[in-house]
Amino acid sequence: MSRVLLEFLLHLREFLIRGYVQVQKIDSTHAGGTMRARTIGYVLGFSIIGFAAGWWVGQSKSVLPMPVSGVPVDSLPFPMQMRIGANLYQQSSAEFHAACQTIYQSAQRRMDEIVLAKGNGSTNLAVILDLDETVIDNGVFQTFLYQNSLEYTDDLWGIYEGEYGHETTLIPGAKAFIEHAVKLGVTPVYLSNRSQRFQDSTIATLKRLGLDPEPVGKRLFLKDPKLNSDKTARREAVAAQFDVVMIIGDNLRDFSEAYAAPKLKEPTDEVLTKAITQRAAQVDADRKHWGIDWFMLPNPVYGEWEKLVGREPLKRLRPTTIVAPTR
């Protein structure tokens, strides 16, 4: 169902209601059988149109009424249809649930240790959390893309971000961890690449999920739409206000800009493989952080990593010498 059509139907409904009220006014001042019969005819006729339109809306396969736009699938190296296994894992597996609980429970125990080590005199402690797929589960947006054969675009995401916060859910374990941090006196700070343009919507979404992100600028740092996705300056702004003891995210750039995928123009397979290897090596080099003050949640659906799969993603699979048996 297109947004234009939905808006048209809403205007039509408004028009009918206003028209009915006006006709009734005339009818009441010029009481007469002909006018009353005409009124009843109008109402019945437009009701049939309204019911038909409503049925059509109900039959639409779209979960979210968004404009149907996007990019041609054949121009994408990694289209939505290739992500179905990852989406099913995230949306339907108890294993994903357990993985998130494991990480948040580990982070909680580590937080206890940190606060104890800091001593009673410590103040102004904070934990930085990313939002999407770290605190907020956006599986419904992926469902919407599948059901409408669409690919991700910033515009589609913007509409979802601005208008469909009521369809989001929580990542398992996130809320319990945040409540525990607050109990310990550690301030949860949300640092996200959601847009400042939809700040009110993001605040409403978090509040609906039982999380208070305010005051903005102290506990909520969103992306300036004029800037890129680099979180470094905002991380520094948080560090200027707080003693940051922990970061939690689902994308390596939530922790350090050193993990940004290099911009490669028409890279060869060798160049892509090298970039992927270097990124993994950087993770190993940062091992003093993992599970200590950096905690990484699983996001098998999307992330910085996909920028390095190249135009032929199947080539990124590990080579093997296994030979298929003949029948």
Ligand SMILES: [Mg+2]
């Ligand atoms: Mg995220």
